[in-house]
Amino acid sequence: MHLEQQLIQRLNDLSPIHLEVVNESSGHGGYFPGKESHFKVIVVSDAFEGLRLVQRHQKIYAAAGDLLSPGAIHALAIHTFLPSEWTGQATTSPDCAHAPKSD
Template sequence: MSMTRDEIMARVAAAYSRAQVSIDGADCNFSIAIVADEFSGLRPVQRQQAVLKLFTDVLATGELHAMTVSAKTPDEVANELNADNHGLTAIRG
């Protein structure tokens, strides 16, 4: 059985309640972009590790085969994209 976007969103929302998230993909291969304050002070690899840790169990079983992660802070996105949301969905806690 493969994960759904809703299942991925639920895990992310539980860990990053005020994040903005975009999820692309299907079956067991997804790309996820997360913008969250919690990433401040973390190196890019630490951010990816934090997100992938949410999916350790399903990566181990093959329910989720691959996930590409882009994890940024709101300030980084504002600087890069001039505060345009580019399809991200806000999670309100």
């Protein structure tokens, strides 16, 4: 099973009302087709009720578990929201300093 599918499966344990998992590996150095190393997740869930941002991120890290290990997911951009906070806002990730250069 691909890393992206495994990550989706694990994050579904947080009972999200909205979940996006985006493979952003192509924007990073050393990319090749099929590479799965850099992801962005957007998770909207009641599971974050009463939690500070760092605690929400800790829940994501705990759910991802061993997927965040050498040879697996190298970087994970995390965007967490309560349903009352989520308005469909855009979430962007910073450009990678080692991204492939356009000619």
